[in-house]
Amino acid sequence: MFKIKSGMFLDKLMGKKIMILDIEELSFIPYILPVYNSLRSKTDKISYYISTHYPGASDLSVFEIPAEKHFSVIYNKQLSQADLFLSPHIYGTGNENTLRVHINHNQPVKYQSYMKRDFINFDVHFLTSPLHREQTENTIKNYSLENLNIRLFDIGYSKSDDLLNGKYDRKKILEDLGLDVNKKTLLYAPSWDEGLSLRSFGEEVIEELLKIENTNLIVKLHPISYCPPDGPNYEFYTGGINWIERLSKFEKHINFRHVTSGKTDPLLAAADVMITDLSSVALEFIILDRPVIYIECPEFFKRVLKETYSGFGETTEEFVKNDPKANAGRHTGIVAEDTGKLKEAVERALNNPGEFSEKRKELTAKLTYNYGRASDAASGKLIELLDLK
Numbered sequence: 482m483f484k485i486k487s488g489m490f491l492d493k494l495m496g497k498k499i500m501i502l503d504i505e506e507l508s509f510i511p512y513i514l515p516v517y518n519s520l521r522s523k524t525d526k527i528s529y530y531i532s533t534h535y536p537g538a539s540d541l542s543v544f545e546i547p548a549e550k551h552f553s554v555i556y557n558k559q560l561s562q563a564d565l566f567l568s569p570h571i572y573g574t575g576n577e578n579t580l581r582v583h584i585n586h587n588q589p590v591k592y593q594s595y596m597k598r599d600f601i602n603f604d605v606h607f608l609t610s611p612l613h614r615e616q617t618e619n620t621i622k623n624y625s626l627e628n629l630n631i632r633l634f635d636i637g638y639s640k641s642d643d644l645l646n647g648k649y650d651r652k653k654i655l656e657d658l659g660l661d662v663n664k665k666t667l668l669y670a671p672s673w674d675e676g677l678s679l680r681s682f683g684e685e686v687i688e689e690l691l692k693i694e695n696t697n698l699i700v701k702l703h704p705i706s707y708c709p710p711d712g713p714n715y716e717f718y719t720g721g722i723n724w725i726e727r728l729s730k731f732e733k734h735i736n737f738r739h740v741t742s743g744k745t746d747p748l749l750a751a752a753d754v755m756i757t758d759l760s761s762v763a764l765e766f767i768i769l770d771r772p773v774i775y776i777e778c779p780e781f782f783k784r785v786l787k788e789t790y791s792g793f794g795e796t797t798e799e800f801v802k803n804d805p806k807a808n809a810g811r812h813t814g815i816v817a818e819d820t821g822k823l824k825e826a827v828e829r830a831l832n833n834p835g836e837f838s839e840k841r842k843e844l845t846a847k848l849t850y851n852y853g854r855a856s857d858a859a860s861g862k863l864i865e866l867l868d869l870k
Contacts, residue, residue, distance in 0.1 A: 482559065485530065485552050489562040492528035498867045501575065503568035504533045505554050506714070507540045508704030511744060512569035512586040514543060515639040519860035526869050532557050534712055565867055571599045580604055580866060584859060587761040588638065588848065589613050589806045591674075591786075594620035594794030601629060605866065607636040607859060612847040616806045623794050634862055637855025641746065641765055645853040649750035655697065658738050658751075665831055666697040668752035670745070672760035673703040673718055674789065676781030679758075680720045682820060684728070686776065689823045690756065691734055696827075700728060700739045701748050703760060707741055754830045756823065759801070763809040767841045768848055772830035773814040774823070805844060813840040 489499050500520075502513050520527060529546050536551035557566065557575050566575030569586035583603040589612050600606075600620050608614045617633060620626070643649065655662045667690055671679040678686055679702060690698050707725070708718040715721070731737045740748060745762060749755075755766045755773045759781070763773045782798045790796045801807045814837055817826045830836070851858040864870060 482552065482556055484549060485556070485560070486562060488550065489528070489530070489560070493562065495528075496526065497528040498526055498565070498869065499530065499563045500527050500565045500567060500863075500867075501530050501532055501557065501560065501563045501579075502544070502546075503554065503557065503566060503570060503573045503575070504531055504541065505568075505570055505573065506705060506708060506712070506718075507533070507535060507538060508707065509569045509586055510540060510543065511640050511704075512584065513567065515642055515856040516567075516584065516859045516863070517544060519856040520863060523860055524864060524869055527867070530563070534714075535709070565863065567863070568603075571595055571603075574602055582607065582863070582866070584636070584639070585609050585613060586640075588764040589616040590672075590761040590764070590809045591759060591796075591801060591807055592790045592793035593796045593800055593804075593807060594623050596792045597624040597626070600624075601626065601631070603631065605632045605634065607634055607862070608850065609636070609638040609855075610848045610850055612806055615847075619794060619806070635850040636858045636862060637849055637851035638765075639856040639859055641768070641849070642853050642856050644746040644749060644765070645768070645849070649747045651751045654747045654751040658699070658740070660697040660699075660736065660738060664695055664697050664736070665753045666699060666751055667693070667754050667756060667827060668748055668766075669698065669700045669756045670748075670760055670762045670766075671702060671758050671776075673706045674759075674781060674785060675720060676785035677758045677778045678776045679703075679706065679724070680722070681778060681780055685820045686756070686823065687728070687731055687737075689820045690827070691731070691737060693824055693827055696831075697736050697738070698734075699748055699752065700731075700737070701745055702741075703762075704745075753834070754827060756827070757809065759809050759811075761809055763814075764844075764848055767810045767813060768845050770838055770841050770845070772834050772837065773810060774826045774830060775809070775811045775814055775816045776820070776823070777816055777818045805847065810841070810844055813837050813844055 531551045537548040561576045561578045563579045566581045575581040581603045582605040584607040705718040
């Protein structure tokens with residue numbers, strides 16, 4: 482830690498502002514990298530450091546930040562030298578003398594409001610969308626936090642900029658995956674929680690989807706489901722299961738691909754129908770005006786929701802299933818009551834993709850700020866907060 486503090490001291494002498502990029506889990510990279518790249522294109526007056534569970538990991542090389550500027554997240558609170566702490570994780574904790582900025586790593590889902598103890602650890606919240614603003618303002622109202630002067634800025638969802646700007650070509654993506662471009666493509670993209678579809682009956686879901694003729698099936702799990710076995714949160718995020726190994730048995734199917742690395746966005750561009758449970762990635766797909774099928778997960782709603790999200794405002798089963806601030810767009814798609822109903826639901830979506838289009842468009846109006854320009858908006862606001870203009 483002496484080397485980190487010394488490095489920050491020298492950077493200060495050179496007139497640099499110090500920014501900590503909080504990448505606790507490697508799966509947070511896509512939410513920070515676009516903003517970081519935009520910042521670097523605008524100013525050279527910032528010196529960057531990375532806090533993570535995995536200092537020196539090869540995945541972090543995309544930032545071109547030397548490994549000697551990586552350190553464990555356990556030291557975040559000690560580094561008062563930093564000017565700004567940027568985290569895509571509501572549980573991130575920076576030094577109280579540092580400006581702490583939360584840049585959300587997902588669209589609103591699963592709960593009514595943030596937990597007070599986490600929300601107030603940040604001075605600034607970057608909001609992804611009008612829906613996110615509603616959720617955030619609920620938090621402030623629920624806990625009477627109006628006097629804390631927590632600042633909210635309408636920024637957008639940086640991760641989706643390339644997708645919204647039409648960067649990805651469906652044909653090329655499928656060709657690169659070795660899939661038939663003439664077939665309709667299904668994307669199974671579940672969330673990670675205990676009680677949701679992956680851990681409860683994910684293999685059964687895949688088996689049912691593979692029965693549907695003349696389709697490709699891409700599986701892309703929540704990024705945190707690929708948490709490394711040596712990570713401190715491995716058991717919590719994965720249920721102690723190596724999902725790459727577990728799902729390898731399906732690779733014998735020529736129309737099946739389990740994409741375990743890289744961005745999710747190209748797969749969204751390539752898919753015709755998404756199958757999920759309660760993942761916010763559904764909202765990213767809804768913006769493309771394409772159908773989503775939601776798998777009912779009774780264990781999550783009857784048990785896990787109460788155990789895991791009991792402190793997140795007035796979060797209830799009814800609220801999470803029906804309110805757009807929590808339901809991942811469930812009201813705009815088909816709900817499959819069990820895996821035996823998946824084939825029928827998929828065929829219905831493929832045969833009539835416009836069935837819920839009006840509902841999707843109504844929700845889309847609440848799903849983004851600065852359409853396709855969120856990274857630019859975020860970097861501009863960070864420069865302003867650092868008083869670099």
